[in-house]
Amino acid sequence: MEIKGIKGVFVYGDKVLIKCETSGGETSFSIPIINFPYFAYIIQEAKEKIKELNPLPNLKIQDEISLLNIYLTYAIPHKISGDERTFRRKMREIFEFQKNQGFINRVIVVQSILDKLSKPRTYLEIGVERGYTFYQIQAEKKIAVDPEFKIPGGFKNTESEIFFQVTSDEFFEKYAEDFRENPFDVVLVDGLHTFEQSIKDVENALKFLSPRGVIVMHDCLPKNYPSSLKSLEDAVKHPEFDGSWSGDVYKTIIYLRAKRKDLFVAVVDSDHGVGIIRYGEPENMIDIEESEIEQIDFFELMKRKEELLNIKPPDWFKTWIETL
Ligand SMILES: C[S@@+](CC[C@H](N)C(=O)[O-])C[C@H]1O[C@@H](n2cnc3c(N)ncnc32)[C@H](O)[C@@H]1O
Numbered sequence: 001m002e003i004k005g006i007k008g009v010f011v012y013g014d015k016v017l018i019k020c021e022t023s024g025g026e027t028s029f030s031i032p033i034i035n036f037p038y039f040a041y042i043i044q045e046a047k048e049k050i051k052e053l054n055p056l057p058n059l060k061i062q063d064e065i066s067l068l069n070i071y072l073t074y075a076i077p078h079k080i081s082g083d084e085r086t087f088r089r090k091m092r093e094i095f096e097f098q099k100n101q102g103f104i105n106r107v108i109v110v111q112s113i114l115d116k117l118s119k120p121r122t123y124l125e126i127g128v129e130r131g132y133t134f135y136q137i138q139a140e141k142k143i144a145v146d147p148e149f150k151i152p153g154g155f156k157n158t159e160s161e162i163f164f165q166v167t168s169d170e171f172f173e174k175y176a177e178d179f180r181e182n183p184f185d186v187v188l189v190d191g192l193h194t195f196e197q198s199i200k201d202v203e204n205a206l207k208f209l210s211p212r213g214v215i216v217m218h219d220c221l222p223k224n225y226p227s228s229l230k231s232l233e234d235a236v237k238h239p240e241f242d243g244s245w246s247g248d249v250y251k252t253i254i255y256l257r258a259k260r261k262d263l264f265v266a267v268v269d270s271d272h273g274v275g276i277i278r279y280g281e282p283e284n285m286i287d288i289e290e291s292e293i294e295q296i297d298f299f300e301l302m303k304r305k306e307e308l309l310n311i312k313p314p315d316w317f318k319t320w321i322e323t324l
Pocket residue numbers: 106125126127128129130131132133134145146147148149150166167168169190191192197
């Protein structure tokens with residue numbers, strides 16, 4: 001049997017499952033996860049195994065996707081069964097794991113900023129989906145906004161966690177004013193991934209941001225052409241679509257860098273581009289007309305990403321956070 005390619009690496013229950021395409025169809029093999037702290041080694045082992053079987057030079061196991069699977073299989077069952085304490089403990093472990101590994105992604109960026117601010121801190125997440133990020137974040141007050149939550153086992157409002165099942169526009173129009181007394185310290189913008197909506201979300205968030213507050217915007221650097229398309233429908237139809245959709249959120253960063261003299265804007269080059277936006281002096285600005293921004297496609301963006309997005313390597317964040 002000839003292994004022709006790797007179709008995926010998944011975490012299922014207590015196993016890491018590796019699916020391979022073979023001359024005769026498909027096959028898979030699995031490596032057990034004994035418990036979570038060994039996860040990194042298991043992934044390493046899986047990578048080695050893949051190399052042995054079929055050294056595909058471009059194969060990259062997406063640690064982020066594996067972490068989402070870990071969340072769904074390691075922590076979520078406790079939430080569904082009503083064992084809140086174990087669920088929270090495991091969410092903490094998932095967070096600590098990323099921190100210890102030195103990952104720089106949206107979760108680490110949001111929490112590192114919150115950790116620099118004095119308590120009590122208020123966190124707003126626009127676009128929450130399954131709660132993967134929301135439940136990892138530690139803050140005294142957390143607000144979740146999504147017109148269609150997909151949180152396994154559901155959600156309930158408490159003193160410290162409040163859920164609004166509405167669009168971000170409706171939230172800002174009807175409910176954000178209630179938080180005027182405790183403005184948002186960090187807002188994660190991760191809702192509808194279009195230029196039109198993400199610019200509205202940023203501009204609305206700026207109105208309710210605390211003086212030292214920061215907006216973190218996910219998906220500012222699409223990883224390929226289909227991922228960068230304006231509509232999810234078009235992205236899905238594209239033959240090279242691989243499940244990731246960042247949309248044209250990157251245009252919001254370009255727009256802010258062209259128009260807003262009162263904002264510091266940069267994008268950390270990891271986790272599909274983690275944008276950082278806060279009141280302050282821009283590092284530099286760009287000269288570009290609004291009509292031109294609409295025309296910038298993925299290929300143009302790749303050629304000019306340093307200039308257009310003020311791209312920073314992940315290690316930059318470790319230095320920047322010390323200046324907060
Ligand atoms: C990429 S997911 C969010 C992922 C989440 N922040 C995380 O880190 O795990 C995007 C979510 O945005 C939500 N969404 C779509 N349109 C929205 C809108 N107008 N306002 C707020 N959320 C929206 C979708 O329902 C979806 O659950």
